[in-house]
Amino acid sequence: xxxxxxxxxxxxxxxxxxxxxxxxxxxxxxxxxxxxxxxxxxxxxxxxxxxxxxxxxxxxxxxxxxxxxxxxxxxxxxxxxxxxxxxxxxxxxxxxxxxxxxxxxxxxxxxxxxxxxxxxxxxxxxxxxxxxxxxxxxxxxxxxxxxxxxxxxxxxxxxxxxxxxxxxxxxxxxxxxxxxxxxxxxxxxxxxxxxxxxxxxxxxxxxxxxxxxxxxxxxxxxxxxxxxxxxxxxxxxxxxxxxxxxxxxxxxxxxxxxxxxxxxxxxxxxxxxxxxxxxxxxxxxxxxx
Amino acid sequence: xxxxxxxxxxxxxxxxxxxxxxxxxxxxxxxxxxxxxxxxxxxxxxxxxxxxxxxxxxxxxxxxxxxxxxxxxxxxxxxxxxxxxxxxxxxxxxxxxxxxxxxxxxxxxxxxxxxxxxxxxxxxxxxxxxxxxxxxxxxxxxxxxxxxxxxxxxxxxxxxxxxxxxxxxxxxxxxxxxxxxxxxxxxxxxxxxxxxxxxxxxxxxxxxxxxxxxxxxxxxxxxxxxxxxxxxxxxxxxxxxxxxxxxxxxxxxxxxxxxxxxxxxxxxxxxxxxxxxxxxxxxxxxxxxxxxxxxxxxxxxxxxxxxxxxxxxxxxx
Amino acid sequence: xxxxxxxxxxxxxxxxxxxxxxxxxxxxxxxxxxxxxxxxxxxxxxxxxxxxxxxxxxxxxxxxxxxxxxxxxxxxxxxxxxxxxxxxxxxxxxxxxxxxxxxxxxxxxxxxxxxxxxxxxxxxxxxxxxxxxxxxxxxxxxxxxxxxxxxxxxxxxxxxxxxxxxxxxxxxxxxxxxxxxxxxxxxxxxxxxxxxxxxxxxxxxxxxxxxxxxxxxxxxxxxxxxxxxxxxxxxxxxxxxxxxx
Numbered sequence: 032x033x034x035x036x037x038x039x040x041x042x043x044x045x046x047x048x049x050x051x052x053x054x055x056x057x058x059x060x061x062x063x064x065x066x067x068x069x070x071x072x073x074x075x076x077x078x079x080x081x082x083x084x085x086x087x088x089x090x091x092x093x094x095x096x097x098x099x100x101x102x103x104x105x106x107x108x109x110x111x112x113x114x115x116x117x118x119x120x121x122x123x124x125x126x127x128x129x130x131x132x133x134x135x136x137x138x139x140x141x142x143x144x145x146x147x148x149x150x151x152x153x154x155x156x157x158x159x160x161x162x163x164x165x166x167x168x169x170x171x172x173x174x175x176x177x178x179x180x181x182x183x184x185x186x187x188x189x190x191x192x193x194x195x196x197x198x199x200x201x202x203x204x205x206x207x208x209x210x211x212x213x214x215x216x217x218x219x220x221x222x223x224x225x226x227x228x229x230x231x232x233x234x235x236x237x238x239x240x241x242x243x244x245x246x247x248x249x250x251x252x253x254x255x256x257x258x259x260x261x262x263x264x265x266x267x268x269x270x271x272x273x274x275x276x277x278x279x280x281x282x283x284x285x286x287x288x289x290x291x292x293x294x295x296x297x298x299x300x301x302x303x304x305x306x307x308x309x310x311x312x313x314x315x316x317x318x319x320x
Numbered sequence: 321x322x323x324x325x326x327x328x329x330x331x332x333x334x335x336x337x338x339x340x341x342x343x344x345x346x347x348x349x350x351x352x353x354x355x356x357x358x359x360x361x362x363x364x365x366x367x368x369x370x371x372x373x374x375x376x377x378x379x380x381x382x383x384x385x386x387x388x389x390x391x392x393x394x395x396x397x398x399x400x401x402x403x404x405x406x407x408x409x410x411x412x413x414x415x416x417x418x419x420x421x422x423x424x425x426x427x428x429x430x431x432x433x434x435x436x437x438x439x440x441x442x443x444x445x446x447x448x449x450x451x452x453x454x455x456x457x458x459x460x461x462x463x464x465x466x467x468x469x470x471x472x473x474x475x476x477x478x479x480x481x482x483x484x485x486x487x488x489x490x491x492x493x494x495x496x497x498x499x500x501x502x503x504x505x506x507x508x509x510x511x512x513x514x515x516x517x518x519x520x521x522x523x524x525x526x527x528x529x530x531x532x533x534x535x536x537x538x539x540x541x542x543x544x545x546x547x548x549x550x551x552x553x554x555x556x557x558x559x560x561x562x563x564x565x566x567x568x569x570x571x572x573x574x575x576x577x578x579x580x581x582x583x584x585x586x587x588x589x590x591x592x593x594x595x596x597x598x599x600x601x602x603x604x605x606x607x608x609x610x611x612x613x614x615x616x617x618x619x620x621x622x623x624x625x626x627x628x629x630x631x632x633x634x635x636x637x
Numbered sequence: 638x639x640x641x642x643x644x645x646x647x648x649x650x651x652x653x654x655x656x657x658x659x660x661x662x663x664x665x666x667x668x669x670x671x672x673x674x675x676x677x678x679x680x681x682x683x684x685x686x687x688x689x690x691x692x693x694x695x696x697x698x699x700x701x702x703x704x705x706x707x708x709x710x711x712x713x714x715x716x717x718x719x720x721x722x723x724x725x726x727x728x729x730x731x732x733x734x735x736x737x738x739x740x741x742x743x744x745x746x747x748x749x750x751x752x753x754x755x756x757x758x759x760x761x762x763x764x765x766x767x768x769x770x771x772x773x774x775x776x777x778x779x780x781x782x783x784x785x786x787x788x789x790x791x792x793x794x795x796x797x798x799x800x801x802x803x804x805x806x807x808x809x810x811x812x813x814x815x816x817x818x819x820x821x822x823x824x825x826x827x828x829x830x831x832x833x834x835x836x837x838x839x840x841x842x843x844x845x846x847x848x849x850x851x852x853x854x855x856x857x858x859x860x861x862x863x864x865x866x867x868x869x870x871x872x873x874x875x876x877x878x879x880x881x882x
Contacts, residue, residue: 135607
């Protein structure tokens with residue numbers, strides 16, 4: 032019985048690590064750059080497929096791939112913001128209008144990126160095996176790759192937290208998240224910061240995708256579900272709160288693990304129930320303003 | 321009620337044009353090859369989805385990504401009830417089921433900021449799909465359903481009827497005080513509430529009305545597919561296309577979405593046969609370009625050009 | 638009986654008390670002024686009355702009925718209308734449509750559409766905007782937009798009108814017109830509760846004035862009493878040479 036509980040809890044943490052990463056990514060994009068990027072899952076998919084391709088074609092270690100694919104996905108996100116979203120920002124009369132337009136634009140991006148991925152890699156399910164051996168933890172067996180994923184998720188999260196709190200650029204980002212106008216007046220290069228945040232959000236997605244590809248099979252259409260999960264975590268943690276998204280990710284991961292233990296196919300439904308409860312009781316989420 | 325009263329001559333002209341088009345549409349099976357009816361049914365389906373979408377999301381600015389969900393509900397209603405009940409009743413129930421779902425979703429999310437509405441509707445398609453998969457796996461033990469077959473002409477005429485009802489509804493809403501209220505909600509919701517408008521009620525009911533027509537369309541189109549399962553019925557593509565068509569066509573006038581739907585349905589038919597692996601890429605790119613450079617859609621662009629031409633004309637007189 | 642009564646009205650934003658235990662009465666037919674330094678809580682108080690915000694504690698009664706916690710549209714239909722400090726017109730709509738919305742929805746029972754249009758047109762005449770009735774509201778000057786807001790508020794057939802800094806940003810000619818409009822509104826029998834920073838306007842238009850400071854009521858009295866009150870002068874009006882213009 033205790034083993035089962037431990038089993039479920041650790042499985043929840045493993046899942047939660049991924050959720051936390053993708054949620055922090057989306058939170059950066061929405062909380063700071065005010066873009067609700069519903070193509071977020073497609074960036075996860077890109078990271079996953081790029082890692083898979085590098086491993087199966089060139090034998091590059093997936094963990095090493097993180098360092099290669101991450102920056103590439105970052106640049107794609109950065110470039111997208113500098114061009115597309117900057118343009119939308121300039122042509123929007125209010126923040127609400129910008130939020131709508133950028134949401135719709137990311138909807139278009141979703142289909143574009145998915146189509147490109149299918150063109151390059153095909154629509155089939157792919158996968159590879161890496162660190163697939165079992166590790167014994169307190170009587171329960173967990174796949175090494177999933178433990179490594181959790182480790183990396185926590186390390187990346189911690190590193191990013193340090194970045195946000197200790198570095199000048201990080202503080203600029205936090206200032207921009209709270210009040211872009213004043214931050215701009217205080218000397219923060221807002222245009223740059225917004226694009227960087229969007230890029231970092233994509234970076235998180237790329238990392239998550241790479242880590243995911245180690246543990247699960249991947250498919251060009253995998254993105255949508257992860258986007259929805261990221262959105263629910265962001266709402267749970269509080270729209271606009273980056274630490275909230277991180278914590279929320281683990282909470283939802285635990286819930287997901289529990290539900291999967293009882294009835295595997297209802298995980299997303301359970302997440303949506305949480306979403307509905309939030310909307311009814313506290314839409315601003317756990318740490319939201 | 322609208323201060324820009326159409327002169328009676330103009331409304332007579334547009335009225336007759338619409339009447340002529342409707343007569344042509346109603347008699348098309350008499351003078352056209354069978355395929356035209358099929359194509360027109362598809363066009364009508366997209367017009368219904370798009371115009372329904374515009375009825376709510378146009379004036380209020382609340383972006384709904386749920387058309388696929390309501391469409392799917394209609395499809396499944398048809399699949400479940402189609403063999404037991406006559407088609408017109410099935411269509412009504414499909415519309416009604418979507419209407420109720422719309423009321424539910426609206427009541428839940430439309431009290432809050434628009435972003436919650438957008439993201440809830442975005443995930444709704446996946447949610448219902450998962451629920452149905454669970455249901456079919458554990459409760460009914462089947463996967464997917466077979467739908468009774470209906471001939472193409474019947475499908476076409478039913479779509480035409482829904483299309484006409486929808487256009488009438490859209491016109492009546494737009495030119496009533498509720499249409500004005502919807503616009504005011506989109507332009508300044510706080511002020512609208514303080515002017516005595518029950519904004520939540522107006523939003524929820526309008527959203528539900530738009531859902532009704534999407535569901536009805538789904539119930540009819542299901543008969544075209546013979547076999548459906550949750551993946552076929554609940555496809556985000558049917559949320560994407562209405563949005564693309566509305567934005568490209570332009571939401572200012574009612575005929576903007578109609579034109580957008582007609583263009584893209586035809587384009588879709590064309591591309592699916594010639595470039596099936598590229599059409600999502602093309603459509604996605606067109607959407608992004610339209611958001612960037614066609615803020616008022618094609619209709620808005622044409623109107624701007626027309627104004628510029630007529631100003632030039634008057635400048636010379 | 639006062640037409641509007643507030644007892645112990647309190648509102649917190651985070652840890653800050655924006656409005657702190659404020660009592661107020663507005664008598665039927667009077668013009669009551671609300672002044673105080675920026676951040677004193679004046680607009681917040683209006684937001685609490687019109688239900689744009691809900692108070693943490695306290696009650697607000699309109700004509701004896703408790704309106705705390707009702708929705709803005711309900712309160713509007715009961716007979717309380719307001720204008721906004723940051724003008725909130727419907728920018729892309731013609732001026733007439735802005736006002737006719739008030740006629741359509743702001744009253745219970747509601748009017749027929751022909752009556753509503755007639756009423757709205759008459760109100761445009763009343764505020765002096767008849768010439769602009771087809772112009773989109775966003776193309777109006779600020780002064781005209783403020784008048785449009787007033788017309789829209791009046792279209793909801795209010796018994797109490799809350800005016801939030803109606804005179805701000807107006808030049809002397811526009812100011813005189815605005816003050817004259819307030820008089821004509823009072824002649825219709827409508828009670829007025831107004832926030833102002835323009836001292837000349839409020840001292841002349843109002844019979845009584847309430848002064849807020851840091852969310853609490855600092856003073857209450859006639860314009861004369863307020864203008865000579867040492868506490869008010871110290872906190873807000875400044876030395877006599879600076880008081881008003």
